[in-house]
Amino acid sequence: MQFSEQWLRSWVNPALNSDELAHLLTMAGLEVEENEAAAPAFSDVFVAEVLSVTKHPDADRLNVCSVNVGEAEPLQIVCGAPNVAAGLKVPCARIGAVLPGNFKIKKAKVRGIESSGMLCSGDEMGIASDIDGLYVLPSDAPVGMSIREYLALDDRLLTLKLTPNRTDCLSIRGIAREVAALTKSSLSPVVIETAAMSTDAAITVALNAEAACPRYAGRLIQGINQAATTPDWMKQRLERSGIRSISAIVDITNYVLLELGQPMHAFDAAKLSGGVQVRFAKAGESITLLNEKELMLTDDLLVIADDHEVLALAGIMGGLASSVTESTQDIFLESAFFAPEVIAGKARRFGFSSDSSHRFERGIDFGNVREALERATQLVVEICGGQVGPVTEQLTTLPARLPVALRVSRVAKVLGISLPAAEIMAMLQGLGLVCELAADVITVTPPSYRFDIEIEEDLIEEVARVFGYDNIPVSPSLARMSMLPQAGDRRSKNVLKSILASRNYQETISYAFVEEKWETDFAANSAPIRLMNPIASQMSVMRSTLIGGLVAGLQHNLNRKQDRVRLFEVARCLSRRCGTSTTRTNCCVSMGPSFCRAMGCSERTC
Structure with a gap:
């Protein structure tokens, strides 16, 4: 993210x-x-107002501008931008400014006319802009203010x-x-107020797949101004989160997604027939999504539908037919919780992903559904106006958040540090976890937004994170150790490797997955252990010998004119015994089995 x-x-x-x-x-x-x-580093660029524009006497594409940059006298600047006009607020690089690429602004003469600065485009400041020409600022931009400060470019x-x-x-x-x-800093969340209802109009909601969607809320907002523009502060935050601005309503749903983590969608209410229902798709149904992909639906796909057709692929993407357009006057805002296992993998099945599916398939905060709807309503009314209807909500059995017991003594044993119970509770409560202490045990109830806390070790990890891994002291391990007997007629793998390396052999490491014909050719193995999901067609079985990998390494070198090759490999092989697979260590070198025996290798040799 x-x-x-x-x-x-x-x-x-x-x-x-x-x-x-x-x-x-x-x-x-x-x-x-x-x-x-x-934004890249640059200096001495300020908000300026173009006071007047006159044609350059000796150049058709140049203009001579009088520009107010907040100084006692306006500056004269020659500008060739096609969109320059009197009254515009634009960035102005004064003399001495240094733009990205170490481009220095100096006093100059352009076709005989003196120019004391440069009016800037987005590209010249190194910031994204879809405007051809100067970067146009809002009319209320304060003249003379640093553009870095005004646009928050730091x-x-x-x-x-x-x-x-x-x-x-x-x-x-x-x-x-x-x-x-x-x-341990103070948190200053946004203030979310319940919207005052100004109409009784509502759209009914029905849950026909309660286990897949245990919570669904929606609200009708009528008479919005779809021509309203998205505020610059919202556009900026969206763009810096990698989301481009589309329209006010779409931007608001994306903004709430990023701010609160709740995916949302807005339907054009005029395009709905009857109430909204959450159900599984029926055989033969289809939908064209917002990305213009037309899909044939199967009965394992959860959908949002009205009385006549499918409106959206639940938790993944809305449909094009019911989408908000420039002519939309009434919208139906939805906010829901979908079971992760119902959404998981469905978007990838169709070859795409979405911000909504990325969150729903991992599990979102089911306690946030109503709050996010109120936040989106608040922003819609502020930006687009409209009459707010009541919330229509259907709620069934939500996922359980079962208490987890955490032993203080167990924390000390796992982390190696002794922490008081009160300090551990303070750490967990700071994360929003509800805690109760009884003797040595802290009983923790995870909040609705923590799907990942199920066992004691999960809580110990939270304590380690908040305490800080860097703050956990490194202490030597204490254990009783004794010398193990070592056979005098065997050599260890490390000794064997050292002997081979001293004789100019190179150790190779090859895949344990090999081509099936290698097993037939090199090991006369007609029944190798097959992989259920091989990573490649030529790596479909497990090796029972190392010779195939060594021959492949030899061939690779010979093909590249490297004829002095000495290779060895010490690794595990797998073979079948009585219908089961067993693992053993094998040694294979290009000098053959006699060399292995001479080195003292008593394992089965290749």
Whole structure:
């Protein structure tokens, strides 16, 4: 997951710099794969207002502009951008500015006209822009303000490489919760208020697959302004999370996905027939998704449908026919919890993935469904207006969060450090876990967003993460040790390898999976151990001899004109005995079995 560091710091702001924060997250099990700047370094670029534009007397494509950059007198700047116009707010690089690529702005004459600076495009500042020409700023941008400060370009983009069990950290709220617990910093979540209803209009919801979808909530919002534009702050956060802005309604659902971790979808209410139902698809049904893929559905696919047709592939992607468009006036917002095992693997079956399926198939917070719907409603009303209807919700049996017992003595034994029970409880409570202490045992009830806490070892791992792996002291192991008898007529593998290496032999390591015909040719093995799911067609059986890999290595070298080749390999082989497979160690060298016996190898030789 990619996100803006400044967005995270609006939730929790520890006294750590960007590198320290990345190290903290990595050591807590949330590996920071990338930590890069939101924009390249440049200086002395400010918000400016174009006061007037006149044609250059000696160049058809150039204009002479009078530009206010917040100084006593406006600057005269020659500009060739096609979109320059009086009244625009644009970035201006003053004399002395250094743009990306070490491009220095100097006072110059352009076709005989003096130019004291440069009006900038997005490309010239090293930031993405879909505008052909100057980077146009909002009309309320303060003239004279540093463009880096105005556009928050000193931000960092962090990308987390999360393990599948940490879906709770696929959101800003989840990551902020972790950082707050790890640094003991205060958490400042967004304030989510329940929307005031202004209409009684609603769309009914029915659950016809209760085990697959135990919770589904929806709300009708009428009379929205679909022409409303997405605020710049929201666009910026989406873009820095790797999601492009599409339209206000779609952007809001994507924003809630990133902020709270709850996938959402908006239907055009005018395109719905009757109520909404959650069910499994019927044979012969089809749907065209938002990515314009047309799918024939099978009865193991969970869908959202109305009285006449399938509207969406549940937990994966909405349908094109019921999608929000520029003419949409009424929307039906949905927020749901789908069982992970029902969604898992379905998107990959059709050759694509989505942010929603990535989360649903790992398990999301089923306690967040209603809250996310209220948050999305809040943003829709703020940005697009509209009349809010009541929430229609269906709720059945949700997954159980069973208490897990944690022994304080067990923590000390596993981690090698003694921690007081009160300190352990404080660590776990900081992560949002409900704890009760009785004697030496802390009973912990996982919250709805922690699917991964099921056994005592899971809790010990949480204690280690919050305490800090770096803070666990390294102590030598204590054990009773005794010398084991060693046969005088045998040599160890290491001794054998050393002898071979001293005679200019090279050790090879080959796959234990080999081609079936090798077993027939080299081992006269007509019934090798077959793999149920081979990684390649030529690696379909387990080897019962090492000679095949050595011959392949020899051939590889000879094909490349390397004729002085001495190879050996010490590895395991597998063969059948009485219908079962057994493992033994084999040694094979190109000098043959007599050499192995001379080295004292009493194992079966090749």
